[in-house]
Structures are given as structure tokens and as C-alpha cells.
Amino acid sequence: MAILVTGGAGYIGSHTCIELLNADYEVVIVDNFSNSNPIALQRVQQITGKTIKVYEIDLLNELELERVFQENSIEAVIHFAGLKAVGESVVNPLLYFEKNLISTISLCTVMQKYNVKNIVFSSSATVYGLPETLPITEDFPLEVRNPYGRTKRMIEEMLHDVYISDSSWSISILRYFNPIGAHESGLIGEDSIGIPNNLMPYITKVAIGELKELNVFGNTYETSDGTGVRDYIHVCDLANGHVAALKKTIEMNEVGIFNLGTGRGYSVLEVLRAFESATSLTVPYKVCDPRPGDVAIYYADATRAFKELGWKAKKSLEEMCKDAWRWQLNNPNGYLKRKKQSTSSK
Ligand code: NAD
Ligand code: UD1
DSSP: OEEEEETTTSHHHHHHHHHHHHTTOEEEEEEOOSSOOHHHHHHHHHHHSOOOEEEEOOTTOHHHHHHHHHHSOEEEEEEOOSOOOHHHHHHOHHHHIIIIIIHHHHHHHHHHHTTOOEEEEEEEGGGGOSOSSSSBOTTSOOOOOSHHHHHHHHHHHHHHHHHHHOTTOEEEEEEEOEEEOOOTTSSSOOOOOSSOSSHHHHHHHHHTTSSSOEEEEOSOSSSSSSSOEEOEEEHHHHHHHHHHHHHHHHHOOSEEEEEESOSOOEEHHHHHHHHHHHHTOOOOEEEEOOOTTOOSBOOBOOHHIIIIIOOOOOOOHHHHHHHHHHHHHHOTTTTSSOSSOOSOOO
């Protein structure tokens, strides 16, 4: 029996494939490489010494997708594929409803047809909106503020309805906080295209000299040093969270929602200082206006994942910084030969 990983060539997907292979799962990948490169998958195989089966298919193509279910004994699906750029989703919401929501409908329809009813879904902490208290538990009220977040919430709700209609489904919804870092080999990592929107890839691009300085978005928030606080989680810890969730999804028939975070927050300046100390580099920065729509503080209560999945994040901020830097240094142009131009970068 194999695990189908949609979007398996992407940032989180490729790291998760390593942990799945290390745990002796057979892995089949469906990816259209719209925001990734097949080289990532060669490197996953190089790191693990194991082989994976790869289909270059767009999830919206149901007929092609059926072929994957016909040719393999799929036991469960980990569903990463989708677009993730918040700003792009505001400009082009229909693209996001098509590529995230419709493609998930297509996936679940095919799963149902082939009687594969175990799914682990990549959601996001973005579904919580503005938290009134901290840390954020899974039963906090949801409030989405952009089309990207709305697609995540709608998919979560859709999966609930699917379960209500047929309780032989088993569904794990994973709400990620802020994944950063890279595999310690330095062979795979986050292949940001253009100017990154997110903090860690921006820092590494300043450190390598590709960008001049970090723009710190605001220093008057009600936080220890006035800069925004987030729950950064090492991508390999996150990947392991998927293996833990997968086991539970296969064993049980229920809908589970889990925060995947470390449970502690770091400010922008704390991350910057940690990066400098982990790499012995100096990263220039300047303070700018706050980014519209940003929340001051955001961090997870990850107790449920520990109690019910037996999972918790282990890696330190220092390891996240060191690994992010190793990836950047060894791969200044990411995966180099990009196969197709991306439609999405966060
Ligand atoms: P990514 O862009 O690196 O990976 C997504 C993968 O899906 C890519 O390989 C892309 O080519 C593929 N893909 C996209 N649309 C497809 C389609 N229609 N058919 C087939 N393949 C398709 O993104 P990531 O950072 O690895 O994120 C994975 C998932 O986790 C996404 O659903 C994202 O919304 C979610 N998420 C990510 C973050 C984050 O900070 N990276 C945070 C919260 C949630
Ligand atoms: C982003 C996503 C969100 C996703 C989350 C987790 C956006 C708008 N939001 O939010 O949907 O769920 O990641 O992966 O992309 N910062 C700077 N300078 C920079 C970049 C960031 O100061 O150049 C600050 C931000 O103001 C914030 C912190 O760094 O305080 C983290 O920012 P970022 O990495 O973009 O993550 P989120 O804001 O949490």
C-alpha cells in the first residue's frame, strides 16, 4: 500500500516525503510542478536511498488522476498541492478557488470512487484571523481575511461534510504555523522565486547579498521589542507531524484538527539575532511601516497534537536558522533549472 502525496515536490511536501520514506512508507507523488522542480524529488531519493513514483499531473485533471489510483494501491492521501500566496489570492481570487478548492473536490471525488478515504490536509493558522487570547487552540473562532485563507476554511468545512455523509472517511486537518528551515543535508529547502514575502527566506537572501537589507515591518506592536511575533517551526518537525497524523488517520475514522507549531513565539528581531548568532553573519535591517493586515502576536497551543498524535516539535530556532542558511548557501539559485515558471510564491 502506498501514500499519495499531492504537491510532494514542494517545500513542505518534499521534506515530508523524506520522513515517509524513512518510516518505510511507499510514496507516490502527484505534482504539476507549477511551484516546484523535479530536482527536489531526485534529491529526496538521494537523501533516503529510496525510490518514489512521480506523476506530473494537475489535480484538476480528474481523468489523469484516476490513472494514479488505478495503477497504485493507495492507502491514504497527504494533500499539500495548492497555491499559497496571500497577496496573489487577493488579486486573483478565482484562481485560488479553482486551484485550491476545485482541485480538492476533484481529488476527493476520485478518492471516493476508488474507496480511498484517508486524507491528511494542509490547512493554515491563517484560518484563525485575529486571536483574542494566546496561545491559539484548535477551537478558537475562525475568521478569514483573504481568499487564500477562505479556500483553506472552505476545504476544512467541505471535509467535515464529507465525513458527515460517510463516516468511513478519516480526515486530519493540520493547521501549520510558520514553517522555516530546511533539511540538514542542505539538499532541499524553500525555493522562493523572486523577492520573498516571508521573513526567513528574506533574511537568507539579504545574508547572501542578493537583497540589500531586511525591512522590519513595524516596531510598535505590543510585543517585547515592538516587532511581530510568530511561532516558527522547523520544516522537518512539521514533516514528522504529518507522519504522526497519517498513522492516526489510517487507524481511526474521524475528523481531527491539529495545530502544528512549537507553542512559543519569537519576534522579528529575535529571529534576526538568532540567525546572526547561528551563522556569525551580520544582516542589515531597517524598520518600516507595519505590513497591512499583519497580526502582532500569533503562536500555537500544540497540546492536542502531543496528546493525540504523540508529536511535538523538537528543533530549536538556532537549528532552523543554521539549516535555512546551509540550504541558501549551497543553492544560491534554488533548484537552478526551473522547469516551468511559477504561478505562485508566498
Ligand atoms: P509549495 O508551493 O512549495 O508546494 C505546493 C506544491 O503543489 C508545489 O510543488 C506545486 O507545484 C504543487 N501544485 C500546486 N497546484 C497544483 C495542482 N493543481 N496540481 C498538482 N500540483 C499542484 O508550498 P508549501 O509551502 O510546500 O505548502 C504546501 C501546503 O501547505 C499548501 O497547501 C499551503 O497552502 C500549505 N501551507 C503552507 C504554509 C507555508 O508557510 N509554507 C503555511 C500554511 C499552510
Ligand atoms: C504568512 C502568511 C500566512 C501563513 C503564514 C504561515 C502572508 C501575508 N501571510 O504570514 O498566510 O499562514 O505565513 O506560513 O504571506 N516580516 C518582516 N519583514 C519581512 C517579512 C516579514 O518584518 O520582509 C515580519 C512580519 O511582519 C511578521 C513576521 O515577520 O511579523 C513573519 O512574517 P511572515 O514570514 O510573512 O509570516 P506571517 O506574517 O505569519
